[in-house]
Amino acid sequence: MSLPLKPLPMVERWDCHQCGVCCRGSIVPLSAEDLARLEAQHWDQHPDYEHTPVVVRESWLGHAWRLAQRADGSCVFLMPDGLCRIHKEHGFDAKPLVCRMFPLQVVPREQAAYLTIRRACPSAAADRGRPVAEHLPFAKQLARERGLAEAAPHPPPLKAGEHRGWPAARRLLESLERLLTDQRYPLVRRLVHVAILCRLLEQAKTRTLADDRLFALLNLLETNIADEVGDLFTARQPPAAAAAVLFRQTGAEIARLHPRYVARPGWGE
Numbered sequence: 001m002s003l004p005l006k007p008l009p010m011v012e013r014w015d016c017h018q019c020g021v022c023c024r025g026s027i028v029p030l031s032a033e034d035l036a037r038l039e040a041q042h043w044d045q046h047p048d049y050e051h052t053p054v055v056v057r058e059s060w061l062g063h064a065w066r067l068a069q070r071a072d073g074s075c076v077f078l079m080p081d082g083l084c085r086i087h088k089e090h091g092f093d094a095k096p097l098v099c100r101m102f103p104l105q106v107v108p109r110e111q112a113a114y115l116t117i118r119r120a121c122p123s124a125a126a127d128r129g130r131p132v133a134e135h136l137p138f139a140k141q142l143a144r145e146r147g148l149a150e151a152a153p154h155p156p157p158l159k160a161g162e163h164r165g166w167p168a169a170r171r172l173l174e175s176l177e178r179l180l181t182d183q184r185y186p187l188v189r190r191l192v193h194v195a196i197l198c199r200l201l202e203q204a205k206t207r208t209l210a211d212d213r214l215f216a217l218l219n220l221l222e223t224n225i226a227d228e229v230g231d232l233f234t235a236r237q238p239p240a241a242a243a244a245v246l247f248r249q250t251g252a253e254i255a256r257l258h259p260r261y262v263a264r265p266g267w268g269e
Contacts, residue, residue, distance in 0.1 A: 002143075002144070002149050002150055002151075003108055003109075003111070003112050003113040003149040003150070003151070003152060004111075004112045004113070005106065005112070005113045005114075005115055005136060005139060005140050005143060005149055006112055006113075006114060006115065006136075007114065007115050007116075007131070007132045007133040007136065008114055008115075008116050008132070011131055011132075011133075012116060012117050012124075012127065012131070012132040013127040013128060013129045013130060013131055013132065014103065014104075014117045014121070014123055014124045014127070014128070014129045014130070014132060014135070015123060015128065015129025015130055016123065016129075017122075017123050017128065017129075018082055018083065019082070019122055019123065020078060020082040021120075021121065021122055022099075022102050022103070022120075022121060023074060023075040023077075023078040023082075023084070024072075024073055024074045024075070024078070025073040025074075026075070027066055028066055028067040028075070028096060028098050028099060029058070029064060029065075029066050029098060030055060030064075030065045030066055030067065030096055030098075031096075031097060031146070033097070033146075034096040034097060035055065035065055037094060037096075038054060038055060038086075038096075041086070041089075041090055041094065048085075049076075052068070052076060053068050053076075054067065054068050054076050054077070055067060055068055056068045067096065084099070086099075097142065097145070097146055100142060101139075101142055102118065102121065103117045103118040103119075103120065103121035103123075103124045104116075104117060104118075104132070104135060104138075104139050104142075105117065105118055106139060106142075106143050106148040106149055108148070108149055108151070108152060108153050109152065109153075109166075110152050110155070110166040110170075111152065113143070113148070113149035115132055115133075115135065115136060115139050116132065117132060155168070155169040156169060158172065158201075158206070159201060159202050159206075160202075161207075162206065162207055164211070164214075165211075167211060168211055168214060168215075171211075171214075171215050171218060172201075172218060175197065175218050175221075175222045176194055176197070178222065179193045179194050179197065179222065179225065180194060185226070189229070189233060192229050192232060192233075193225045193226065193229060196225060196228055196229050197221050197222065197225050200221055200228070201217075201218075201221065204217065
Protein backbone atom coordinates (compact mmCIF):
# COMPACT_ATOMS: atom_id res chain seq x y z
CA MET A 1 0.00 0.00 0.00
CA SER A 2 1.40 3.38 -1.01
CA LEU A 3 2.10 6.04 1.59
CA PRO A 4 -0.16 9.12 1.59
CA LEU A 5 1.57 12.09 -0.02
CA LYS A 6 1.28 15.44 1.74
CA PRO A 7 3.11 18.80 1.82
CA LEU A 8 5.28 19.91 4.71
CA PRO A 9 3.59 21.80 7.58
CA MET A 10 5.43 24.95 6.48
CA VAL A 11 4.16 26.69 3.33
CA GLU A 12 6.60 26.34 0.43
CA ARG A 13 5.94 27.95 -2.93
CA TRP A 14 7.13 27.19 -6.44
CA ASP A 15 6.27 27.48 -10.11
CA CYS A 16 8.58 27.11 -13.10
CA HIS A 17 9.59 30.49 -14.55
CA GLN A 18 11.66 28.96 -17.38
CA CYS A 19 14.96 30.41 -16.18
CA GLY A 20 16.80 27.34 -17.51
CA VAL A 21 19.16 27.06 -14.54
CA CYS A 22 18.28 23.39 -14.07
CA CYS A 23 19.23 22.75 -17.71
CA ARG A 24 22.76 24.10 -17.25
CA GLY A 25 25.44 22.23 -15.36
CA SER A 26 23.11 19.54 -14.00
CA ILE A 27 23.71 15.81 -14.31
CA VAL A 28 20.39 14.16 -15.28
CA PRO A 29 20.44 10.39 -14.59
CA LEU A 30 18.23 8.24 -16.76
CA SER A 31 16.21 5.18 -15.81
CA ALA A 32 15.54 2.28 -18.16
CA GLU A 33 12.12 3.80 -18.87
CA ASP A 34 13.70 7.16 -19.72
CA LEU A 35 16.17 5.51 -22.09
CA ALA A 36 13.42 3.56 -23.84
CA ARG A 37 11.35 6.72 -24.24
CA LEU A 38 14.29 8.67 -25.72
CA GLU A 39 15.12 5.82 -28.09
CA ALA A 40 11.53 5.75 -29.32
CA GLN A 41 11.82 9.45 -30.16
CA HIS A 42 14.52 8.60 -32.79
CA TRP A 43 16.81 11.53 -32.10
CA ASP A 44 19.52 9.81 -34.15
CA GLN A 45 17.35 10.55 -37.20
CA HIS A 46 16.77 14.20 -36.29
CA PRO A 47 18.81 16.57 -38.52
CA ASP A 48 20.10 18.48 -35.48
CA TYR A 49 21.24 15.33 -33.65
CA GLU A 50 22.39 12.91 -36.37
CA HIS A 51 26.00 13.27 -35.25
CA THR A 52 25.33 14.35 -31.67
CA PRO A 53 24.77 11.77 -28.92
CA VAL A 54 21.86 12.65 -26.67
CA VAL A 55 22.81 10.21 -23.87
CA VAL A 56 26.20 9.19 -22.47
CA ARG A 57 27.42 6.65 -19.94
CA GLU A 58 28.09 7.90 -16.43
CA SER A 59 31.44 6.08 -16.45
CA TRP A 60 33.47 3.88 -18.78
CA LEU A 61 32.68 0.63 -16.99
CA GLY A 62 29.28 1.48 -15.51
CA HIS A 63 25.80 0.74 -16.78
CA ALA A 64 24.22 4.06 -15.76
CA TRP A 65 23.32 6.67 -18.37
CA ARG A 66 22.62 10.39 -18.27
CA LEU A 67 21.58 13.13 -20.67
CA ALA A 68 24.44 14.44 -22.80
CA GLN A 69 25.72 17.99 -22.39
CA ARG A 70 27.30 20.58 -24.62
CA ALA A 71 30.78 21.93 -23.99
CA ASP A 72 29.38 24.74 -21.81
CA GLY A 73 27.59 22.25 -19.56
CA SER A 74 24.09 22.94 -20.88
CA CYS A 75 21.73 20.10 -21.72
CA VAL A 76 21.94 18.88 -25.30
CA PHE A 77 18.18 19.48 -25.61
CA LEU A 78 18.23 23.10 -24.35
CA MET A 79 17.22 25.48 -27.15
CA PRO A 80 18.43 29.11 -27.55
CA ASP A 81 15.07 30.40 -26.29
CA GLY A 82 15.58 28.52 -23.01
CA LEU A 83 12.97 25.87 -23.76
CA CYS A 84 13.36 22.09 -24.02
CA ARG A 85 13.52 20.42 -27.42
CA ILE A 86 11.94 17.20 -26.10
CA HIS A 87 9.06 19.20 -24.62
CA LYS A 88 8.57 21.16 -27.83
CA GLU A 89 8.54 18.19 -30.21
CA HIS A 90 7.11 15.37 -28.08
CA GLY A 91 5.34 17.02 -25.15
CA PHE A 92 5.99 17.35 -21.44
CA ASP A 93 5.36 13.68 -20.62
CA ALA A 94 8.12 12.61 -23.03
CA LYS A 95 10.83 14.17 -20.86
CA PRO A 96 12.91 12.13 -18.35
CA LEU A 97 11.38 11.81 -14.90
CA VAL A 98 14.05 13.96 -13.24
CA CYS A 99 13.32 16.81 -15.65
CA ARG A 100 9.57 16.57 -15.09
CA MET A 101 9.90 16.32 -11.32
CA PHE A 102 12.56 18.91 -10.51
CA PRO A 103 12.57 20.74 -8.13
CA LEU A 104 9.71 18.81 -6.54
CA GLN A 105 10.96 16.03 -4.28
CA VAL A 106 9.11 13.13 -2.62
CA VAL A 107 10.58 12.16 0.76
CA PRO A 108 9.10 8.94 2.25
CA ARG A 109 8.89 8.73 6.03
CA GLU A 110 7.33 6.37 8.56
CA GLN A 111 3.63 7.00 7.96
CA ALA A 112 3.57 9.37 5.01
CA ALA A 113 5.61 10.71 2.13
CA TYR A 114 6.22 14.46 2.06
CA LEU A 115 6.33 16.70 -0.98
CA THR A 116 8.95 19.41 -0.75
CA ILE A 117 11.19 21.40 -3.13
CA ARG A 118 14.90 21.51 -3.83
CA ARG A 119 16.25 25.00 -3.26
CA ALA A 120 18.80 24.68 -6.08
CA CYS A 121 16.00 26.04 -8.28
CA PRO A 122 16.01 29.89 -8.09
CA SER A 123 12.22 30.07 -8.07
CA ALA A 124 12.05 27.51 -5.27
CA ALA A 125 14.74 29.34 -3.30
CA ALA A 126 12.76 32.58 -3.61
CA ASP A 127 9.39 30.93 -2.84
CA ARG A 128 8.00 32.20 -6.15
CA GLY A 129 4.80 30.56 -7.28
CA ARG A 130 1.87 28.59 -5.98
CA PRO A 131 1.92 26.71 -2.67
CA VAL A 132 3.50 23.28 -3.06
CA ALA A 133 0.19 21.77 -1.91
CA GLU A 134 -1.30 22.79 -5.27
CA HIS A 135 1.27 20.58 -7.04
CA LEU A 136 0.12 17.47 -5.16
CA PRO A 137 -2.00 15.96 -7.99
CA PHE A 138 0.93 16.22 -10.40
CA ALA A 139 3.40 14.86 -7.84
CA LYS A 140 1.11 11.92 -7.04
CA GLN A 141 1.00 11.02 -10.73
CA LEU A 142 4.81 10.96 -10.97
CA ALA A 143 5.14 9.13 -7.65
CA ARG A 144 2.84 6.37 -8.93
CA GLU A 145 4.80 6.17 -12.18
CA ARG A 146 8.05 5.26 -10.43
CA GLY A 147 6.87 3.97 -7.06
CA LEU A 148 8.41 6.90 -5.16
CA ALA A 149 6.10 6.45 -2.16
CA GLU A 150 5.40 2.73 -2.21
CA ALA A 151 6.57 1.92 1.32
CA ALA A 152 8.07 3.48 4.41
CA PRO A 153 11.88 3.39 4.39
CA HIS A 154 13.90 1.96 7.22
CA PRO A 155 14.94 4.64 9.73
CA PRO A 156 18.56 5.77 9.49
CA PRO A 157 20.94 4.23 12.05
CA LEU A 158 21.28 6.21 15.24
CA LYS A 159 25.03 5.83 14.78
CA ALA A 160 27.36 3.36 13.13
CA GLY A 161 26.14 -0.17 13.84
CA GLU A 162 23.15 0.86 15.98
CA HIS A 163 19.74 0.60 14.35
CA ARG A 164 16.55 1.60 16.17
CA GLY A 165 12.98 2.41 15.22
CA TRP A 166 11.49 5.65 13.99
CA PRO A 167 10.65 6.91 17.53
CA ALA A 168 14.37 7.09 18.38
CA ALA A 169 15.22 8.68 15.04
CA ARG A 170 12.50 11.32 15.50
CA ARG A 171 13.59 12.04 19.07
CA LEU A 172 17.18 12.68 17.97
CA LEU A 173 15.99 14.90 15.11
CA GLU A 174 13.87 16.91 17.56
CA SER A 175 16.95 17.58 19.70
CA LEU A 176 18.97 18.63 16.66
CA GLU A 177 16.16 20.90 15.46
CA ARG A 178 15.92 22.65 18.83
CA LEU A 179 19.66 23.22 18.92
CA LEU A 180 19.75 24.57 15.37
CA THR A 181 16.87 26.99 15.98
CA ASP A 182 17.98 28.22 19.42
CA GLN A 183 17.98 32.00 18.85
CA ARG A 184 20.01 32.64 22.01
CA TYR A 185 23.17 31.74 20.11
CA PRO A 186 24.66 32.74 16.75
CA LEU A 187 24.42 30.20 13.94
CA VAL A 188 28.07 29.13 14.14
CA ARG A 189 27.70 28.23 17.80
CA ARG A 190 24.46 26.35 17.13
CA LEU A 191 26.26 24.23 14.53
CA VAL A 192 28.99 23.47 17.05
CA HIS A 193 26.34 22.46 19.61
CA VAL A 194 24.95 19.95 17.11
CA ALA A 195 28.39 18.62 16.18
CA ILE A 196 29.42 18.11 19.81
CA LEU A 197 26.11 16.46 20.74
CA CYS A 198 26.58 14.01 17.86
CA ARG A 199 30.14 13.30 18.98
CA LEU A 200 29.07 12.66 22.57
CA LEU A 201 26.26 10.40 21.39
CA GLU A 202 28.70 8.49 19.19
CA GLN A 203 31.02 7.95 22.16
CA ALA A 204 28.26 6.90 24.57
CA LYS A 205 27.57 3.19 25.09
CA THR A 206 23.92 3.21 24.12
CA ARG A 207 23.50 -0.14 22.38
CA THR A 208 21.88 -1.86 25.39
CA LEU A 209 19.77 1.12 26.50
CA ALA A 210 16.00 0.95 26.15
CA ASP A 211 14.45 3.84 24.24
CA ASP A 212 13.26 5.63 27.39
CA ARG A 213 16.79 5.57 28.82
CA LEU A 214 18.17 6.79 25.50
CA PHE A 215 15.67 9.67 25.47
CA ALA A 216 16.73 10.63 29.00
CA LEU A 217 20.35 10.68 27.84
CA LEU A 218 19.45 12.92 24.90
CA ASN A 219 17.65 15.30 27.29
CA LEU A 220 20.74 15.46 29.47
CA LEU A 221 23.11 16.08 26.56
CA GLU A 222 20.86 18.71 25.01
CA THR A 223 20.39 20.56 28.30
CA ASN A 224 24.11 20.73 29.06
CA ILE A 225 25.56 21.14 25.58
CA ALA A 226 26.07 24.92 25.91
CA ASP A 227 28.30 24.41 28.95
CA GLU A 228 30.08 21.54 27.22
CA VAL A 229 31.29 23.73 24.34
CA GLY A 230 31.73 27.00 26.23
CA ASP A 231 35.53 26.74 26.38
CA LEU A 232 35.72 26.45 22.60
CA PHE A 233 34.42 30.00 22.34
CA THR A 234 36.04 31.63 25.38
CA ALA A 235 39.55 30.36 24.53
CA ARG A 236 39.54 30.17 20.77
CA GLN A 237 42.46 28.54 18.98
CA PRO A 238 43.47 28.91 15.32
CA PRO A 239 42.51 25.91 13.18
CA ALA A 240 45.05 23.19 12.59
CA ALA A 241 46.40 22.55 9.09
CA ALA A 242 44.05 19.60 8.60
CA ALA A 243 41.05 21.78 9.50
CA ALA A 244 42.12 24.36 6.92
CA VAL A 245 42.19 21.64 4.25
CA LEU A 246 38.70 20.50 5.23
CA PHE A 247 37.49 24.10 5.11
CA ARG A 248 38.79 24.52 1.56
CA GLN A 249 37.18 21.25 0.50
CA THR A 250 33.87 22.37 2.00
CA GLY A 251 34.14 25.68 0.16
CA ALA A 252 34.76 23.84 -3.10
CA GLU A 253 31.71 21.64 -2.57
CA ILE A 254 29.54 24.70 -1.91
CA ALA A 255 30.90 26.38 -5.05
CA ARG A 256 29.61 23.40 -7.04
CA LEU A 257 26.08 24.66 -6.35
CA HIS A 258 26.69 27.88 -8.29
CA PRO A 259 24.45 28.05 -11.40
CA ARG A 260 27.47 28.59 -13.68
CA TYR A 261 29.43 25.66 -12.31
CA VAL A 262 29.72 22.93 -14.94
CA ALA A 263 29.42 19.43 -13.47
CA ARG A 264 31.31 16.75 -15.37
CA PRO A 265 31.63 13.12 -14.30
CA GLY A 266 35.19 11.90 -13.85
CA TRP A 267 37.54 10.02 -11.57
CA GLY A 268 37.10 12.64 -8.85
CA GLU A 269 33.30 12.74 -8.94
